Amino acid sequence: MFSIYILSGLITQISEKSNSTNSLRSFFKKKEVLALEFSRFLEVEKEITQIIEISTPDNLSDNLRVLSTIHANQNLVKNNWFQINSGKIELRTSNDKAHFTAGINDFIAKNGDKDRLNTIIKDGKNIFWRIYFKSKTKNGEVVRYGYDIDLKALRLYFSTVDQLAENYAFVFDKEGTILYHPEIKFIKQNVFKITNIVPTDTIFVTKKGFSKRIALSEYLKLDIVRYTQRLNVNGTNWYVCVNFPENISNEDVDDIKKYASLIYFITTAILLVFFYLFAIFTRKSFQEKEDLAQEKNKLSLENEKIKKEKALIQLHQLKEQINPHFLFNSLNSLYMLIESNTGVARKFTLNLSKIYRYLINPPEQNIVTLKEELLFIEKYIFLQQTRFKEEFDFKITVEDNSALSKKVPYLAFQIAIENAIKHNIASDENPLKITIIIQKNKVVITNNLNEKQNFGKESKFGHKYLKSIYNYYSKTDFEAFKTDEFFVCILPLIE
Numbered sequence: 001m002f003s004i005y006i007l008s009g010l011i012t013q014i015s016e017k018s019n020s021t022n023s024l025r026s027f028f029k030k031k032e033v034l035a036l037e038f039s040r041f042l043e044v045e046k047e048i049t050q051i052i053e054i055s056t057p058d059n060l061s062d063n064l065r066v067l068s069t070i071h072a073n074q075n076l077v078k079n080n081w082f083q084i085n086s087g088k089i090e091l092r093t094s095n096d097k098a099h100f101t102a103g104i105n106d107f108i109a110k111n112g113d114k115d116r117l118n119t120i121i122k123d124g125k126n127i128f129w130r131i132y133f134k135s136k137t138k139n140g141e142v143v144r145y146g147y148d149i150d151l152k153a154l155r156l157y158f159s160t161v162d163q164l165a166e167n168y169a170f171v172f173d174k175e176g177t178i179l180y181h182p183e184i185k186f187i188k189q190n191v192f193k194i195t196n197i198v199p200t201d202t203i204f205v206t207k208k209g210f211s212k213r214i215a216l217s218e219y220l221k222l223d224i225v226r227y228t229q230r231l232n233v234n235g236t237n238w239y240v241c242v243n244f245p246e247n248i249s250n251e252d253v254d255d256i257k258k259y260a261s262l263i264y265f266i267t268t269a270i271l272l273v274f275f276y277l278f279a280i281f282t283r284k285s286f287q288e289k290e291d292l293a294q295e296k297n298k299l300s301l302e303n304e305k306i307k308k309e310k311a312l313i314q315l316h317q318l319k320e321q322i323n324p325h326f327l328f329n330s331l332n333s334l335y336m337l338i339e340s341n342t343g344v345a346r347k348f349t350l351n352l353s354k355i356y357r358y359l360i361n362p363p364e365q366n367i368v369t370l371k372e373e374l375l376f377i378e379k380y381i382f383l384q385q386t387r388f389k390e391e392f393d394f395k396i397t398v399e400d401n402s403a404l405s406k407k408v409p410y411l412a413f414q415i416a417i418e419n420a421i422k423h424n425i426a427s428d429e430n431p432l433k434i435t436i437i438i439q440k441n442k443v444v445i446t447n448n449l450n451e452k453q454n455f456g457k458e459s460k461f462g463h464k465y466l467k468s469i470y471n472y473y474s475k476t477d478f479e480a481f482k483t484d485e486f487f488v489c490i491l492p493l494i495e
Helices: 002-054 060-072 097-111 151-158 251-340 342-360 370-391 401-405 412-423 461-472
Strands: 077-084 090-093 116-123 126-136 142-150 168-173 178-180 211-216 223-230 238-245 367-369 392-398 407-409 432-438 442-448 479-482 486-492
Touching: 002 060, 002 126, 002 142, 002 151, 002 168, 002 223, 002 238, 002 251, 060 077, 060 090, 060 142, 077 097, 077 126, 090 097, 097 126, 097 142, 126 151, 142 151, 151 178, 251 342, 251 370, 342 370, 367 370, 370 392, 370 401, 370 407, 370 412, 370 432, 392 401, 407 412, 407 461, 412 432, 412 442, 412 461, 412 486
Parallel strands: 392 432
Antiparallel strands: 077 090, 077 142, 116 126, 126 142, 168 178, 168 238, 211 223, 223 238, 367 407, 432 442, 442 486, 479 486
């Protein structure tokens, strides 16, 4: 969609540039046609020059009179005249000769010393373009020749020139007087008053040598593109304006914009339909995946529930196994301590009660903080060392105090130590050494090996229980293994 939008814009820009180039080309063509037609009226000077060259003093006047008569028969020439030296003015005109002769005498008095002149003459309702030039014969006679072009008649003549052009043009002089316009009522009027052209439009400071602006046509009463440039006619200081209706200039561009927009909207519609169908398919696929995920979660929850129930069953079995055995041994030890060491017996009894309070109040999630488990195991170790004295060597090392707030399975330390005591022979000569090392993310419990013969026949309820708890909390790095000299139990900490 974005590519089509960009391409549509580029095509429109190219079309606008092409239309602008075509209108500019048409402007130059129109200007050249007008310049050529206006220049044709100046060719009379060449004819007069030829007549002067081939004439003698005796027939010069006759030859000029014949040429003047020929010129007077042209539709656009309303007045023409000539004068040899300071003699009588010979004229060919349909106007009042006396009035015209007075006007010519006044004109010669003002401009007789000039070699050539192009000017605009206003005579009542008429407006003429007067062309005047002066030439000398071989024997030094001065010939002055002039003629007037009816600018209103010129409008009808130009209407037959370049008829197929989709534009119109008008010509004005440096004072702003309109010399030619397709609408007769605008001739003689000031262009700076009836149009948006200003005098600065006749000052061309750019290399293009013309000005361009959008304006409301005084002639067509619609928006136009207006080009203004100096008219290349010798001896004049005139300007030409060529005007193009903006709607015609933009017609092709508008069509291209319309079709480009149509292509864009059709493509957009197709893409929207595609995305709609794709969304339906994706939603259906997503729904199927979501249903599968829900089913999987349901199965996972049921599986976790089964695991938890299994762990609780194993914990119950473990407690059933621990409580009578441990209590029986502890009571025997207490019985002997009462007579031999009353102080230790009291401490023994207190720790035993705290141990059983800990055992009979298990946590709901089967996990406790490492600090709680550590306090419990210290009391348990005290009871064991009281019973066996030199047969057991316990050592607890805390490498990272931040680990104390993390959690371990309930009774994890007791299971590991009870397992070591149960499956190894301990004596004064060869004591059982149990080491508990608390690290940042795990607890490592190690004991030396002096195994009893029935080690392989045990059910290992404790390890199964720990593994179930760790599986429930997605911990897979619980380990319990033997080396040649030691048994190692690694308890990962739960965040």
